[in-house]
Amino acid sequence: MRDLLVLGLAGDAAAYHAFLTELGKHLRAFFRRRMSGLPDDVEDLVQETLLAIHNQRHTYDLGQPLTAWVYAIAKYKLVDLLRRRAGRDLRNDPLDEELDVLAHNDAEAAAARLDLAKLLLRLPARQRLPIVCMKLEGMSVVETARATGMSESAVKVSVHRGLKALAAMIRTRR
Amino acid sequence: MKTHDLVTLLATGVGAVEPGASSRRYTTALGWGAFGATLLMAVLLGVRPDIGAAARLPMFWIKLVFPACVAVASLVAASRLSRPGAQLGPVSVALVAPVLAVWLLTAYVLLAAPPPERAELVMGRTWEYCLFSVPMLSVPVLVATLWAIQGLAPTRLALAGAAAGLLAGAIGALVYALHCTEMEAPFLGVWYVAGMLIPAAAGALLGPIVLRW
Numbered sequence: 001m002r003d004l005l006v007l008g009l010a011g012d013a014a015a016y017h018a019f020l021t022e023l024g025k026h027l028r029a030f031f032r033r034r035m036s037g038l039p040d041d042v043e044d045l046v047q048e049t050l051l052a053i054h055n056q057r058h059t060y061d062l063g064q065p066l067t068a069w070v071y072a073i074a075k076y077k078l079v080d081l082l083r084r085r086a087g088r089d090l091r092n093d094p095l096d097e098e099l100d101v102l103a104h105n106d107a108e109a110a111a112a113r114l115d116l117a118k119l120l121l122r123l124p125a126r127q128r129l130p131i132v133c134m135k136l137e138g139m140s141v142v143e144t145a146r147a148t149g150m151s152e153s154a155v156k157v158s159v160h161r162g163l164k165a166l167a168a169m170i171r172t173r174r
Numbered sequence: 175m176k177t178h179d180l181v182t183l184l185a186t187g188v189g190a191v192e193p194g195a196s197s198r199r200y201t202t203a204l205g206w207g208a209f210g211a212t213l214l215m216a217v218l219l220g221v222r223p224d225i226g227a228a229a230r231l232p233m234f235w236i237k238l239v240f241p242a243c244v245a246v247a248s249l250v251a252a253s254r255l256s257r258p259g260a261q262l263g264p265v266s267v268a269l270v271a272p273v274l275a276v277w278l279l280t281a282y283v284l285l286a287a288p289p290p291e292r293a294e295l296v297m298g299r300t301w302e303y304c305l306f307s308v309p310m311l312s313v314p315v316l317v318a319t320l321w322a323i324q325g326l327a328p329t330r331l332a333l334a335g336a337a338a339g340l341l342a343g344a345i346g347a348l349v350y351a352l353h354c355t356e357m358e359a360p361f362l363g364v365w366y367v368a369g370m371l372i373p374a375a376a377g378a379l380l381g382p383i384v385l386r387w
Contacts, residue, residue: 011190020181028177047180052387054184056327058195059257068259076258076329080386116175116183134187141187156189163184167387 002066009057023070024050030074041081044170047116049077051167055160080171119169127162130155196326200253203315203322207342210314211349219307219353228357236279237351237362243272244370245344252319252337256326269340273367280363298361304354308369309376312339312346316373320384328385335381336374343370 001022008016027049031042053073060069120128133144134155145152215221228234247268254260284292298304319338328334347366356362 008185008188009191011188013185013188016188017181017185020185021178024177024181043177047175047177050177050180050184052327056258056387058191059327061257061260064257064259069257070259072258072329073327116180135183136186138186141189144187159187171386 005057005060005066006062009060020050020054023053026070027074031078034078038085041085045077045081048081048167048170049074051163051170052077055164055167116166116170119166122169123162123165126150127158127165130158131162134159196253196256196322199322199325200249200319203318204249204345207315207318208345208349210318211311211345214311214314215349215353218310219350221352222355224355225352228355231357233357233359234351236276236359237354237357237366238348240272240276240362241344241347241351241366241370244269245341245348247272248337248341248344252323252334252341255330255334255337256323256328258327258329276359276363276367279359283359292360295358295360296364298356298358298365300354300356301361301365304350304356304361304365305369305372307353308343308346308350308366309372310346311349312342312370312373314342315345316342316377320377320380324385324387327387328381331381331385332378333381334385336378338381339374339377340370342377343373346370346373 001019004015004019004022008019024046027046028042031045031049032039035042035045053070056073060066120131123131129148130144130150133139133147134141139147141152141155144150144155148155150158222228247265251262251265251269254262254265284295287295316339319341320335323334323338347370350369351366356365
């Protein structure tokens with residue numbers, strides 16, 4: 001897995017895709033074991049953590065064990081979620097959630113309740129357009145720059161900022 | 175959205191990550207921070223007028239080397255704390271060692287001095303001034319370093335904030351030493367240390383608020 005990440009950091013998109021897929025499975029198992037009381041939040045947190053790992057991938061030091069890096073981020077995101085949950089449950093009546101037993105089911109385990117596609121619509125156009133072009137339409141940086149009329153470096157910066165803004169939106173929504 | 179789609183979204187069109195991005199961020203932060211601190215000192219306080227003569231005395235250099243050592247150690251600590259999963263390890267020793275060295279010097283000077291003079295050696299003539307100026311001069315570096323850490327991925331926020339604060343305090347003390355005319359080790363051991371700890375405490379309080387991601 002470490003090799004896939006190293007290739008990904010060097011710009012190999014296929015290896016990076018394989019790394020994130022593999023990582024998603026590990027994160028799901030990790031969170032499921034630790035969040036038996038909140039099964040519906042597992043997939044949300046898997047996605048939030050994947051997005052965080054992608055956004056902060058420049059903080060991975062090649063000399064460092066991958067496990068330690070991933071574990072620290074996953075634990076940080078888990079603690080962050082539990083802390084926010086605790087704060088919210090104090091304000092809300094916790095009984096309401098207990099009574100909702102039948103409202104959730106596991107059929108859609110691979111889909112999070114957060115709809116990133118909808119969140120994407122709330123980004124300013126300057127950040128949304130490059131993400132849509134590059135990430136959803138699969139255009140290159142050069143093509144995206146031509147389509148949006150932005151410079152190539154501005155495209156890269158906007159994609160990066162947009163994904164960061166997306167991560168921030170997920171955090172504050174909860 | 176399915177996780178598979180998110181993975182595809184993230185991996186599509188992904189570019190290479192430039193190595194050394196985090197150290198560049200620190201360099202920028204420290205450069206601007208130190209520049210800001212020096213400017214504040216020069217404009218608001220002024221460099222000590224006798225700096226040419228003072229530069230021939232060892233105590234002048236001790237006053238610079240001590241905060242410089244703390245600054246280097248806390249910079250290493252801050253950069254480790256902004257990487258997930260990195261351990262502090264021996265850095266904590268390097269953080270404490272310069273303070274212990276100055277305290278040893280302080281103890282030696284105080285024991286050698288006749289008892290009636292000891293209080294004056296500690297209090298100097300400008301302690302309130304020092305206690306106010308070092309934190310004041312640390313503000314630019316504190317803001318800049320918190321900015322640098324915020325763009326990385328700290329997972330222990332209070333500790334990362336404290337390291338940023340200590341770094342800022344050490345740079346503040348280093349710059350203040352160019353203005354301050356106190357030349358006794360006990361003054362350094364008490365008021366410089368206290369002056370550096372104030373921004374460190376501020377950083378520890380600010381960390382959990384401003385460093386979240």
